[in-house]
Amino acid sequence: MKIYEMARLAHQNARAKGFWDDIEYPRNMSPSEHLAKHALIMSEVAECTEAVRLPGFDPIETKYTQSGKPEGLPSELADIVIRVFDYAEALGIDIETAIVEKHSYNVTRPRKHGKTA
Secondary structure, three states: OOHHHHHHHHHHHHHHOOOOOOOOOHHHOOHHHHHHHHHHHHHHHHHHHHHHHOOOOOOOOOEEOOOOOEEOHHHHHHHHHHHHHHHHHHHOOOHHHHHHHHHHHHOOOOHHHHOOO
């Protein structure tokens, strides 16, 4: 599956689950609505942090709850990507092209982007 296809699916699912009910036209979102979407992404980053703090942390292990929900660092990293894909797709951002473009630029940057620390 291509990145743009996953972004479309992530957004379709987020809409179906009610995450866009109050926003009819995402491109016309207010700054506070954008910040709310950023906060959802940051909450997933916080969940990554919590996964690392759990006793017996293994960075590549996925554990499953009784209901089958995957948990652990891999799952939380996936949630970050899913939230970013959803947000980008809602705004009409071609996230696949943006990733390729940004990576192409990043490979031209100096070590640690020129910082010594």
